[in-house]
Amino acid sequence: MTEELPGDIGNPxxxxxxxxxxxxFVDEHPEPPAPLAPGxxxxxxxxxxxxxxxxxxHSSSVIVATPxxxxxxxxxxxxxxxxxxxVSARRGLIVSxxxxxxxxxxxxxxxxxxEQLARRRNPAATAQLPVVFVTVPPAATPKMLAGEFARFLGLPLLHRMSQVQITNAVCDLLAQLGTTLVLVDEIHNLDLTTRYGAEASDQLKYLSERMAATFVLAGLDIETSSLFQGTRGQQIAGRYSVIPSRPFGRRNRGxxxxxxxxxxxxxxxxxxxxxxxxTLLALDAYLHERTGGLIGSLSQLIREAAVEAIDSGAEKITKRTLDTVELDHTAEQARPKPASKRLGKKPKAA
Structure with missing residues:
Protein backbone atom coordinates (compact mmCIF):
# COMPACT_ATOMS: atom_id res chain seq x y z
CA MET A 1 0.00 0.00 0.00
CA THR A 2 1.38 3.40 -0.98
CA GLU A 3 1.79 5.80 1.92
CA GLU A 4 -0.10 9.05 1.48
CA LEU A 5 1.78 12.32 1.75
CA PRO A 6 0.30 15.73 2.51
CA GLY A 7 -1.49 17.06 -0.55
CA ASP A 8 -3.10 20.37 -1.42
CA ILE A 9 -3.02 22.70 1.56
CA GLY A 10 -5.61 25.13 0.23
CA ASN A 11 -4.92 28.68 1.37
CA PRO A 12 -1.34 28.58 2.76
CA PHE A 25 1.51 35.24 11.78
CA VAL A 26 4.88 36.84 12.59
CA ASP A 27 3.90 39.99 10.67
CA GLU A 28 0.49 40.22 12.33
CA HIS A 29 -0.09 43.14 14.66
CA PRO A 30 -3.86 43.39 15.28
CA GLU A 31 -5.00 46.94 15.87
CA PRO A 32 -8.38 47.77 17.43
CA PRO A 33 -10.80 49.75 15.25
CA ALA A 34 -10.57 53.49 15.74
CA PRO A 35 -13.27 54.81 18.10
CA LEU A 36 -16.10 56.77 16.64
CA ALA A 37 -15.87 60.53 16.90
CA PRO A 38 -18.37 62.08 19.35
CA GLY A 39 -21.68 62.66 17.59
CA HIS A 58 -12.68 40.56 19.17
CA SER A 59 -12.46 37.27 17.32
CA SER A 60 -8.65 37.50 17.49
CA SER A 61 -7.05 36.08 20.59
CA VAL A 62 -5.35 38.62 22.84
CA ILE A 63 -1.87 37.42 23.70
CA VAL A 64 -1.11 37.83 27.39
CA ALA A 65 2.45 37.43 28.69
CA THR A 66 1.55 34.67 31.14
CA PRO A 67 4.21 33.14 33.42
CA VAL A 87 27.52 19.64 16.67
CA SER A 88 25.40 16.95 18.37
CA ALA A 89 23.27 16.29 21.45
CA ARG A 90 21.67 19.72 21.30
CA ARG A 91 19.44 20.50 24.25
CA GLY A 92 15.77 21.08 23.65
CA LEU A 93 12.60 22.01 25.45
CA ILE A 94 9.19 20.38 25.93
CA VAL A 95 6.07 22.29 26.95
CA SER A 96 3.62 19.86 28.52
CA GLU A 115 12.04 35.48 14.11
CA GLN A 116 11.37 39.15 14.77
CA LEU A 117 14.73 39.45 16.52
CA ALA A 118 16.48 37.75 13.60
CA ARG A 119 14.83 40.17 11.15
CA ARG A 120 15.93 43.19 13.18
CA ARG A 121 19.51 41.94 13.37
CA ASN A 122 19.75 41.19 9.66
CA PRO A 123 16.99 43.00 7.74
CA ALA A 124 18.71 42.42 4.39
CA ALA A 125 18.51 38.61 4.71
CA THR A 126 15.11 38.26 3.07
CA ALA A 127 15.75 34.60 2.18
CA GLN A 128 16.31 33.52 5.77
CA LEU A 129 13.88 31.22 7.59
CA PRO A 130 14.80 31.36 11.29
CA VAL A 131 11.80 29.34 12.53
CA VAL A 132 9.90 26.27 11.36
CA PHE A 133 6.56 25.15 12.81
CA VAL A 134 5.11 21.68 12.21
CA THR A 135 2.57 19.44 13.91
CA VAL A 136 2.84 15.69 14.36
CA PRO A 137 -0.05 14.03 12.49
CA PRO A 138 -2.01 11.20 14.15
CA ALA A 139 -0.42 7.76 13.72
CA ALA A 140 2.61 9.46 12.21
CA THR A 141 5.17 7.45 10.29
CA PRO A 142 8.75 8.64 9.68
CA LYS A 143 7.87 9.53 6.07
CA MET A 144 4.77 11.47 7.15
CA LEU A 145 6.82 13.43 9.68
CA ALA A 146 9.45 14.32 7.07
CA GLY A 147 6.56 15.25 4.78
CA GLU A 148 5.26 17.78 7.33
CA PHE A 149 8.59 19.62 7.18
CA ALA A 150 8.50 19.53 3.37
CA ARG A 151 4.92 20.83 3.46
CA PHE A 152 5.97 23.79 5.61
CA LEU A 153 8.72 24.63 3.15
CA GLY A 154 6.52 24.15 0.09
CA LEU A 155 8.76 21.45 -1.35
CA PRO A 156 7.01 19.45 -4.08
CA LEU A 157 6.46 15.87 -2.95
CA LEU A 158 6.11 12.94 -5.28
CA HIS A 159 4.69 9.66 -4.01
CA ARG A 160 7.69 7.80 -5.37
CA MET A 161 10.04 9.84 -3.19
CA SER A 162 11.51 7.83 -0.34
CA GLN A 163 11.73 8.92 3.28
CA VAL A 164 15.49 9.43 2.88
CA GLN A 165 15.03 11.62 -0.20
CA ILE A 166 12.46 13.82 1.53
CA THR A 167 14.58 14.09 4.68
CA ASN A 168 17.70 15.03 2.73
CA ALA A 169 15.82 17.67 0.72
CA VAL A 170 14.37 19.17 3.92
CA CYS A 171 17.65 19.24 5.83
CA ASP A 172 19.63 20.68 2.92
CA LEU A 173 17.14 23.50 2.40
CA LEU A 174 16.85 24.38 6.10
CA ALA A 175 20.65 24.55 6.32
CA GLN A 176 20.66 27.02 3.40
CA LEU A 177 17.91 29.10 5.04
CA GLY A 178 19.70 29.32 8.39
CA THR A 179 16.94 27.84 10.53
CA THR A 180 17.77 28.07 14.25
CA LEU A 181 14.47 27.02 15.88
CA VAL A 182 12.14 24.12 15.09
CA LEU A 183 8.74 24.06 16.82
CA VAL A 184 6.93 20.71 16.88
CA ASP A 185 3.37 20.67 18.20
CA GLU A 186 1.06 17.73 19.06
CA ILE A 187 4.07 15.64 20.08
CA HIS A 188 1.76 13.35 22.09
CA ASN A 189 0.78 11.81 18.74
CA LEU A 190 4.08 9.94 18.87
CA ASP A 191 3.20 6.69 20.63
CA LEU A 192 6.47 4.92 21.38
CA THR A 193 4.62 1.71 22.25
CA THR A 194 3.79 1.24 18.55
CA ARG A 195 6.20 0.45 15.74
CA TYR A 196 5.34 3.51 13.65
CA GLY A 197 5.43 5.78 16.69
CA ALA A 198 8.85 4.51 17.73
CA GLU A 199 10.19 4.90 14.18
CA ALA A 200 8.72 8.41 13.91
CA SER A 201 10.43 9.28 17.20
CA ASP A 202 13.72 8.04 15.72
CA GLN A 203 13.07 10.23 12.68
CA LEU A 204 12.54 13.29 14.87
CA LYS A 205 15.79 12.56 16.71
CA TYR A 206 17.58 12.13 13.37
CA LEU A 207 16.23 15.45 12.11
CA SER A 208 17.41 17.18 15.30
CA GLU A 209 20.90 15.78 14.67
CA ARG A 210 20.95 16.81 11.01
CA MET A 211 19.70 20.36 11.63
CA ALA A 212 21.77 22.96 13.45
CA ALA A 213 18.65 24.10 15.26
CA THR A 214 17.05 24.00 18.70
CA PHE A 215 13.95 21.81 18.89
CA VAL A 216 11.03 22.88 21.09
CA LEU A 217 8.17 20.39 21.43
CA ALA A 218 4.67 20.72 22.86
CA GLY A 219 2.03 18.16 23.72
CA LEU A 220 -0.57 16.85 26.13
CA ASP A 221 0.70 15.60 29.49
CA ILE A 222 4.00 14.35 28.11
CA GLU A 223 5.35 13.35 31.53
CA THR A 224 2.80 10.52 31.76
CA SER A 225 2.89 9.52 28.08
CA SER A 226 5.05 6.89 26.39
CA LEU A 227 7.49 9.55 25.14
CA PHE A 228 9.84 9.11 28.11
CA GLN A 229 9.57 5.31 28.27
CA GLY A 230 12.16 2.75 27.21
CA THR A 231 15.56 3.37 25.64
CA ARG A 232 14.22 5.89 23.16
CA GLY A 233 12.37 7.71 25.92
CA GLN A 234 15.52 7.88 28.02
CA GLN A 235 17.36 9.58 25.16
CA ILE A 236 14.60 12.17 24.86
CA ALA A 237 14.46 12.72 28.63
CA GLY A 238 18.24 13.20 28.66
CA ARG A 239 18.14 16.01 26.10
CA TYR A 240 14.92 17.87 26.84
CA SER A 241 13.79 19.76 29.89
CA VAL A 242 10.06 20.11 30.57
CA ILE A 243 8.15 23.29 31.27
CA PRO A 244 4.68 22.49 32.65
CA SER A 245 1.71 24.45 31.37
CA ARG A 246 -1.02 24.44 34.01
CA PRO A 247 -4.40 26.06 34.64
CA PHE A 248 -4.37 29.26 36.68
CA GLY A 249 -5.10 28.75 40.37
CA ARG A 250 -6.74 30.89 43.06
CA ARG A 251 -5.57 29.16 46.22
CA ASN A 252 -3.12 31.78 47.39
CA ARG A 253 -2.55 35.48 46.93
CA GLY A 254 0.06 35.05 44.22
CA THR A 279 -16.75 44.62 35.67
CA LEU A 280 -14.91 41.43 34.71
CA LEU A 281 -12.32 41.84 37.44
CA ALA A 282 -15.13 41.90 40.00
CA LEU A 283 -16.23 38.55 38.55
CA ASP A 284 -12.81 36.90 38.87
CA ALA A 285 -14.07 34.08 41.13
CA TYR A 286 -17.00 33.39 38.82
CA LEU A 287 -14.74 33.42 35.75
CA HIS A 288 -12.40 30.94 37.40
CA GLU A 289 -15.35 28.73 38.30
CA ARG A 290 -16.64 28.84 34.72
CA THR A 291 -13.31 28.12 33.05
CA GLY A 292 -11.39 26.02 35.59
CA GLY A 293 -8.53 28.50 35.25
CA LEU A 294 -7.92 27.54 31.60
CA ILE A 295 -6.73 30.51 29.59
CA GLY A 296 -8.15 29.08 26.39
CA SER A 297 -11.64 28.80 27.89
CA LEU A 298 -11.41 32.26 29.48
CA SER A 299 -10.40 33.83 26.17
CA GLN A 300 -13.28 32.15 24.35
CA LEU A 301 -15.77 33.18 27.05
CA ILE A 302 -14.85 36.87 26.99
CA ARG A 303 -14.45 37.16 23.23
CA GLU A 304 -17.75 35.43 22.48
CA ALA A 305 -19.50 37.59 25.07
CA ALA A 306 -18.01 40.68 23.41
CA VAL A 307 -19.36 39.64 20.00
CA GLU A 308 -22.78 39.02 21.57
CA ALA A 309 -22.67 42.47 23.20
CA ILE A 310 -22.11 44.03 19.77
CA ASP A 311 -24.80 41.96 18.06
CA SER A 312 -27.39 42.63 20.77
CA GLY A 313 -26.58 46.33 21.01
CA ALA A 314 -25.90 46.01 24.76
CA GLU A 315 -22.29 47.14 24.19
CA LYS A 316 -21.23 45.73 27.56
CA ILE A 317 -20.48 42.37 29.16
CA THR A 318 -22.42 41.34 32.25
CA LYS A 319 -22.64 38.11 34.20
CA ARG A 320 -25.90 37.41 32.42
CA THR A 321 -24.14 37.69 29.07
CA LEU A 322 -21.38 35.36 30.24
CA ASP A 323 -23.92 32.81 31.47
CA THR A 324 -25.32 32.45 27.95
CA VAL A 325 -21.97 31.45 26.41
CA GLU A 326 -21.48 27.72 25.90
CA LEU A 327 -17.85 26.78 26.53
CA ASP A 328 -15.90 23.67 25.61
CA HIS A 329 -17.07 20.35 27.04
CA THR A 330 -14.31 20.21 29.67
CA ALA A 331 -15.22 23.61 31.09
CA GLU A 332 -18.97 22.92 30.96
CA GLN A 333 -18.55 19.59 32.76
CA ALA A 334 -16.60 21.30 35.55
CA ARG A 335 -19.19 24.08 35.82
CA PRO A 336 -21.01 23.90 39.17
CA LYS A 337 -24.66 22.94 38.82
CA PRO A 338 -27.45 25.03 40.38
CA ALA A 339 -28.46 23.87 43.86
CA SER A 340 -31.82 22.59 42.60
CA LYS A 341 -30.09 20.30 40.09
CA ARG A 342 -27.49 19.08 42.60
CA LEU A 343 -30.25 18.09 45.01
CA GLY A 344 -32.40 16.55 42.33
CA LYS A 345 -35.15 19.11 42.85
CA LYS A 346 -37.19 20.78 40.18
CA PRO A 347 -36.59 24.52 39.89
CA LYS A 348 -39.46 26.65 41.07
CA ALA A 349 -41.75 28.05 38.44
CA ALA A 350 -41.14 31.67 37.62
Missing amino acids: YSTLTTKEGWRA AVLDAEELDSYQEARKDY TIRKVVTTGRKRIVLNRHQ GSSGTGKTTAITQLGKNV DREQWQALIVTLEESLRLHRHQPG
Whole structure:
Protein backbone atom coordinates (compact mmCIF):
# COMPACT_ATOMS: atom_id res chain seq x y z
CA MET A 1 0.00 0.00 0.00
CA THR A 2 1.38 3.40 -0.98
CA GLU A 3 1.79 5.80 1.92
CA GLU A 4 -0.10 9.05 1.48
CA LEU A 5 1.78 12.32 1.75
CA PRO A 6 0.30 15.73 2.51
CA GLY A 7 -1.49 17.06 -0.55
CA ASP A 8 -3.10 20.37 -1.42
CA ILE A 9 -3.02 22.70 1.56
CA GLY A 10 -5.61 25.13 0.23
CA ASN A 11 -4.92 28.68 1.37
CA PRO A 12 -1.34 28.58 2.76
CA TYR A 13 -1.95 31.75 4.75
CA SER A 14 -4.63 30.12 6.88
CA THR A 15 -2.29 27.84 8.78
CA LEU A 16 0.95 28.16 10.72
CA THR A 17 2.24 24.93 9.18
CA THR A 18 3.35 26.62 5.95
CA LYS A 19 6.11 29.20 5.63
CA GLU A 20 3.62 31.69 4.14
CA GLY A 21 1.17 31.22 7.00
CA TRP A 22 3.93 31.42 9.58
CA ARG A 23 5.29 34.65 8.11
CA ALA A 24 1.80 36.14 8.09
CA PHE A 25 1.51 35.24 11.78
CA VAL A 26 4.88 36.84 12.59
CA ASP A 27 3.90 39.99 10.67
CA GLU A 28 0.49 40.22 12.33
CA HIS A 29 -0.09 43.14 14.66
CA PRO A 30 -3.86 43.39 15.28
CA GLU A 31 -5.00 46.94 15.87
CA PRO A 32 -8.38 47.77 17.43
CA PRO A 33 -10.80 49.75 15.25
CA ALA A 34 -10.57 53.49 15.74
CA PRO A 35 -13.27 54.81 18.10
CA LEU A 36 -16.10 56.77 16.64
CA ALA A 37 -15.87 60.53 16.90
CA PRO A 38 -18.37 62.08 19.35
CA GLY A 39 -21.68 62.66 17.59
CA ALA A 40 -20.65 60.66 14.53
CA VAL A 41 -23.56 59.44 12.42
CA LEU A 42 -23.09 56.37 10.23
CA ASP A 43 -25.32 55.17 7.42
CA ALA A 44 -26.38 51.51 7.34
CA GLU A 45 -23.43 50.38 5.25
CA GLU A 46 -20.88 52.26 7.34
CA LEU A 47 -22.41 50.96 10.56
CA ASP A 48 -22.33 47.38 9.31
CA SER A 49 -18.69 47.77 8.30
CA TYR A 50 -17.79 49.28 11.69
CA GLN A 51 -19.59 46.52 13.61
CA GLU A 52 -17.91 43.80 11.56
CA ALA A 53 -14.50 45.38 12.14
CA ARG A 54 -15.07 45.31 15.90
CA LYS A 55 -16.32 41.72 15.82
CA ASP A 56 -13.33 40.72 13.72
CA TYR A 57 -11.04 42.40 16.26
CA HIS A 58 -12.68 40.56 19.17
CA SER A 59 -12.46 37.27 17.32
CA SER A 60 -8.65 37.50 17.49
CA SER A 61 -7.05 36.08 20.59
CA VAL A 62 -5.35 38.62 22.84
CA ILE A 63 -1.87 37.42 23.70
CA VAL A 64 -1.11 37.83 27.39
CA ALA A 65 2.45 37.43 28.69
CA THR A 66 1.55 34.67 31.14
CA PRO A 67 4.21 33.14 33.42
CA THR A 68 4.36 30.10 31.11
CA ILE A 69 4.89 32.20 27.99
CA ARG A 70 7.59 34.27 29.71
CA LYS A 71 9.41 31.13 30.87
CA VAL A 72 9.18 29.41 27.49
CA VAL A 73 10.46 32.49 25.64
CA THR A 74 13.29 33.10 28.11
CA THR A 75 14.40 29.46 28.32
CA GLY A 76 13.99 28.84 24.60
CA ARG A 77 16.18 31.79 23.66
CA LYS A 78 18.86 30.61 26.08
CA ARG A 79 18.81 27.12 24.53
CA ILE A 80 19.32 28.62 21.09
CA VAL A 81 22.41 30.45 22.35
CA LEU A 82 23.80 27.36 24.12
CA ASN A 83 23.29 25.21 21.01
CA ARG A 84 25.09 27.55 18.62
CA HIS A 85 28.35 25.61 18.65
CA GLN A 86 26.97 22.16 19.45
CA VAL A 87 27.52 19.64 16.67
CA SER A 88 25.40 16.95 18.37
CA ALA A 89 23.27 16.29 21.45
CA ARG A 90 21.67 19.72 21.30
CA ARG A 91 19.44 20.50 24.25
CA GLY A 92 15.77 21.08 23.65
CA LEU A 93 12.60 22.01 25.45
CA ILE A 94 9.19 20.38 25.93
CA VAL A 95 6.07 22.29 26.95
CA SER A 96 3.62 19.86 28.52
CA GLY A 97 0.16 20.27 30.00
CA SER A 98 -3.54 19.65 29.64
CA SER A 99 -5.67 21.03 26.82
CA GLY A 100 -6.43 24.75 26.96
CA THR A 101 -3.46 25.78 29.09
CA GLY A 102 -1.70 27.70 26.32
CA LYS A 103 1.03 25.31 25.15
CA THR A 104 0.78 26.13 21.45
CA THR A 105 0.49 29.85 22.22
CA ALA A 106 3.66 29.66 24.31
CA ILE A 107 5.82 27.99 21.66
CA THR A 108 4.47 30.14 18.82
CA GLN A 109 5.20 33.29 20.83
CA LEU A 110 8.75 32.01 21.30
CA GLY A 111 8.99 31.48 17.55
CA LYS A 112 7.57 34.91 16.79
CA ASN A 113 10.02 36.54 19.20
CA VAL A 114 12.99 34.68 17.70
CA GLU A 115 12.04 35.48 14.11
CA GLN A 116 11.37 39.15 14.77
CA LEU A 117 14.73 39.45 16.52
CA ALA A 118 16.48 37.75 13.60
CA ARG A 119 14.83 40.17 11.15
CA ARG A 120 15.93 43.19 13.18
CA ARG A 121 19.51 41.94 13.37
CA ASN A 122 19.75 41.19 9.66
CA PRO A 123 16.99 43.00 7.74
CA ALA A 124 18.71 42.42 4.39
CA ALA A 125 18.51 38.61 4.71
CA THR A 126 15.11 38.26 3.07
CA ALA A 127 15.75 34.60 2.18
CA GLN A 128 16.31 33.52 5.77
CA LEU A 129 13.88 31.22 7.59
CA PRO A 130 14.80 31.36 11.29
CA VAL A 131 11.80 29.34 12.53
CA VAL A 132 9.90 26.27 11.36
CA PHE A 133 6.56 25.15 12.81
CA VAL A 134 5.11 21.68 12.21
CA THR A 135 2.57 19.44 13.91
CA VAL A 136 2.84 15.69 14.36
CA PRO A 137 -0.05 14.03 12.49
CA PRO A 138 -2.01 11.20 14.15
CA ALA A 139 -0.42 7.76 13.72
CA ALA A 140 2.61 9.46 12.21
CA THR A 141 5.17 7.45 10.29
CA PRO A 142 8.75 8.64 9.68
CA LYS A 143 7.87 9.53 6.07
CA MET A 144 4.77 11.47 7.15
CA LEU A 145 6.82 13.43 9.68
CA ALA A 146 9.45 14.32 7.07
CA GLY A 147 6.56 15.25 4.78
CA GLU A 148 5.26 17.78 7.33
CA PHE A 149 8.59 19.62 7.18
CA ALA A 150 8.50 19.53 3.37
CA ARG A 151 4.92 20.83 3.46
CA PHE A 152 5.97 23.79 5.61
CA LEU A 153 8.72 24.63 3.15
CA GLY A 154 6.52 24.15 0.09
CA LEU A 155 8.76 21.45 -1.35
CA PRO A 156 7.01 19.45 -4.08
CA LEU A 157 6.46 15.87 -2.95
CA LEU A 158 6.11 12.94 -5.28
CA HIS A 159 4.69 9.66 -4.01
CA ARG A 160 7.69 7.80 -5.37
CA MET A 161 10.04 9.84 -3.19
CA SER A 162 11.51 7.83 -0.34
CA GLN A 163 11.73 8.92 3.28
CA VAL A 164 15.49 9.43 2.88
CA GLN A 165 15.03 11.62 -0.20
CA ILE A 166 12.46 13.82 1.53
CA THR A 167 14.58 14.09 4.68
CA ASN A 168 17.70 15.03 2.73
CA ALA A 169 15.82 17.67 0.72
CA VAL A 170 14.37 19.17 3.92
CA CYS A 171 17.65 19.24 5.83
CA ASP A 172 19.63 20.68 2.92
CA LEU A 173 17.14 23.50 2.40
CA LEU A 174 16.85 24.38 6.10
CA ALA A 175 20.65 24.55 6.32
CA GLN A 176 20.66 27.02 3.40
CA LEU A 177 17.91 29.10 5.04
CA GLY A 178 19.70 29.32 8.39
CA THR A 179 16.94 27.84 10.53
CA THR A 180 17.77 28.07 14.25
CA LEU A 181 14.47 27.02 15.88
CA VAL A 182 12.14 24.12 15.09
CA LEU A 183 8.74 24.06 16.82
CA VAL A 184 6.93 20.71 16.88
CA ASP A 185 3.37 20.67 18.20
CA GLU A 186 1.06 17.73 19.06
CA ILE A 187 4.07 15.64 20.08
CA HIS A 188 1.76 13.35 22.09
CA ASN A 189 0.78 11.81 18.74
CA LEU A 190 4.08 9.94 18.87
CA ASP A 191 3.20 6.69 20.63
CA LEU A 192 6.47 4.92 21.38
CA THR A 193 4.62 1.71 22.25
CA THR A 194 3.79 1.24 18.55
CA ARG A 195 6.20 0.45 15.74
CA TYR A 196 5.34 3.51 13.65
CA GLY A 197 5.43 5.78 16.69
CA ALA A 198 8.85 4.51 17.73
CA GLU A 199 10.19 4.90 14.18
CA ALA A 200 8.72 8.41 13.91
CA SER A 201 10.43 9.28 17.20
CA ASP A 202 13.72 8.04 15.72
CA GLN A 203 13.07 10.23 12.68
CA LEU A 204 12.54 13.29 14.87
CA LYS A 205 15.79 12.56 16.71
CA TYR A 206 17.58 12.13 13.37
CA LEU A 207 16.23 15.45 12.11
CA SER A 208 17.41 17.18 15.30
CA GLU A 209 20.90 15.78 14.67
CA ARG A 210 20.95 16.81 11.01
CA MET A 211 19.70 20.36 11.63
CA ALA A 212 21.77 22.96 13.45
CA ALA A 213 18.65 24.10 15.26
CA THR A 214 17.05 24.00 18.70
CA PHE A 215 13.95 21.81 18.89
CA VAL A 216 11.03 22.88 21.09
CA LEU A 217 8.17 20.39 21.43
CA ALA A 218 4.67 20.72 22.86
CA GLY A 219 2.03 18.16 23.72
CA LEU A 220 -0.57 16.85 26.13
CA ASP A 221 0.70 15.60 29.49
CA ILE A 222 4.00 14.35 28.11
CA GLU A 223 5.35 13.35 31.53
CA THR A 224 2.80 10.52 31.76
CA SER A 225 2.89 9.52 28.08
CA SER A 226 5.05 6.89 26.39
CA LEU A 227 7.49 9.55 25.14
CA PHE A 228 9.84 9.11 28.11
CA GLN A 229 9.57 5.31 28.27
CA GLY A 230 12.16 2.75 27.21
CA THR A 231 15.56 3.37 25.64
CA ARG A 232 14.22 5.89 23.16
CA GLY A 233 12.37 7.71 25.92
CA GLN A 234 15.52 7.88 28.02
CA GLN A 235 17.36 9.58 25.16
CA ILE A 236 14.60 12.17 24.86
CA ALA A 237 14.46 12.72 28.63
CA GLY A 238 18.24 13.20 28.66
CA ARG A 239 18.14 16.01 26.10
CA TYR A 240 14.92 17.87 26.84
CA SER A 241 13.79 19.76 29.89
CA VAL A 242 10.06 20.11 30.57
CA ILE A 243 8.15 23.29 31.27
CA PRO A 244 4.68 22.49 32.65
CA SER A 245 1.71 24.45 31.37
CA ARG A 246 -1.02 24.44 34.01
CA PRO A 247 -4.40 26.06 34.64
CA PHE A 248 -4.37 29.26 36.68
CA GLY A 249 -5.10 28.75 40.37
CA ARG A 250 -6.74 30.89 43.06
CA ARG A 251 -5.57 29.16 46.22
CA ASN A 252 -3.12 31.78 47.39
CA ARG A 253 -2.55 35.48 46.93
CA GLY A 254 0.06 35.05 44.22
CA ASP A 255 -2.21 32.79 42.16
CA ARG A 256 -5.13 35.17 42.55
CA GLU A 257 -3.02 38.15 41.47
CA GLN A 258 -1.88 36.34 38.32
CA TRP A 259 -5.45 35.36 37.48
CA GLN A 260 -6.71 38.89 38.07
CA ALA A 261 -3.90 40.38 35.97
CA LEU A 262 -4.94 38.10 33.12
CA ILE A 263 -8.56 39.27 33.41
CA VAL A 264 -7.53 42.93 33.51
CA THR A 265 -5.50 42.53 30.31
CA LEU A 266 -8.39 40.86 28.50
CA GLU A 267 -10.87 43.45 29.78
CA GLU A 268 -8.68 46.35 28.68
CA SER A 269 -8.64 44.92 25.17
CA LEU A 270 -12.43 45.21 24.82
CA ARG A 271 -13.87 47.75 22.41
CA LEU A 272 -17.43 48.06 23.70
CA HIS A 273 -19.12 51.45 24.05
CA ARG A 274 -20.92 50.92 27.37
CA HIS A 275 -18.72 48.41 29.17
CA GLN A 276 -17.60 49.56 32.62
CA PRO A 277 -13.91 48.85 33.36
CA GLY A 278 -13.53 46.55 36.33
CA THR A 279 -16.75 44.62 35.67
CA LEU A 280 -14.91 41.43 34.71
CA LEU A 281 -12.32 41.84 37.44
CA ALA A 282 -15.13 41.90 40.00
CA LEU A 283 -16.23 38.55 38.55
CA ASP A 284 -12.81 36.90 38.87
CA ALA A 285 -14.07 34.08 41.13
CA TYR A 286 -17.00 33.39 38.82
CA LEU A 287 -14.74 33.42 35.75
CA HIS A 288 -12.40 30.94 37.40
CA GLU A 289 -15.35 28.73 38.30
CA ARG A 290 -16.64 28.84 34.72
CA THR A 291 -13.31 28.12 33.05
CA GLY A 292 -11.39 26.02 35.59
CA GLY A 293 -8.53 28.50 35.25
CA LEU A 294 -7.92 27.54 31.60
CA ILE A 295 -6.73 30.51 29.59
CA GLY A 296 -8.15 29.08 26.39
CA SER A 297 -11.64 28.80 27.89
CA LEU A 298 -11.41 32.26 29.48
CA SER A 299 -10.40 33.83 26.17
CA GLN A 300 -13.28 32.15 24.35
CA LEU A 301 -15.77 33.18 27.05
CA ILE A 302 -14.85 36.87 26.99
CA ARG A 303 -14.45 37.16 23.23
CA GLU A 304 -17.75 35.43 22.48
CA ALA A 305 -19.50 37.59 25.07
CA ALA A 306 -18.01 40.68 23.41
CA VAL A 307 -19.36 39.64 20.00
CA GLU A 308 -22.78 39.02 21.57
CA ALA A 309 -22.67 42.47 23.20
CA ILE A 310 -22.11 44.03 19.77
CA ASP A 311 -24.80 41.96 18.06
CA SER A 312 -27.39 42.63 20.77
CA GLY A 313 -26.58 46.33 21.01
CA ALA A 314 -25.90 46.01 24.76
CA GLU A 315 -22.29 47.14 24.19
CA LYS A 316 -21.23 45.73 27.56
CA ILE A 317 -20.48 42.37 29.16
CA THR A 318 -22.42 41.34 32.25
CA LYS A 319 -22.64 38.11 34.20
CA ARG A 320 -25.90 37.41 32.42
CA THR A 321 -24.14 37.69 29.07
CA LEU A 322 -21.38 35.36 30.24
CA ASP A 323 -23.92 32.81 31.47
CA THR A 324 -25.32 32.45 27.95
CA VAL A 325 -21.97 31.45 26.41
CA GLU A 326 -21.48 27.72 25.90
CA LEU A 327 -17.85 26.78 26.53
CA ASP A 328 -15.90 23.67 25.61
CA HIS A 329 -17.07 20.35 27.04
CA THR A 330 -14.31 20.21 29.67
CA ALA A 331 -15.22 23.61 31.09
CA GLU A 332 -18.97 22.92 30.96
CA GLN A 333 -18.55 19.59 32.76
CA ALA A 334 -16.60 21.30 35.55
CA ARG A 335 -19.19 24.08 35.82
CA PRO A 336 -21.01 23.90 39.17
CA LYS A 337 -24.66 22.94 38.82
CA PRO A 338 -27.45 25.03 40.38
CA ALA A 339 -28.46 23.87 43.86
CA SER A 340 -31.82 22.59 42.60
CA LYS A 341 -30.09 20.30 40.09
CA ARG A 342 -27.49 19.08 42.60
CA LEU A 343 -30.25 18.09 45.01
CA GLY A 344 -32.40 16.55 42.33
CA LYS A 345 -35.15 19.11 42.85
CA LYS A 346 -37.19 20.78 40.18
CA PRO A 347 -36.59 24.52 39.89
CA LYS A 348 -39.46 26.65 41.07
CA ALA A 349 -41.75 28.05 38.44
CA ALA A 350 -41.14 31.67 37.62
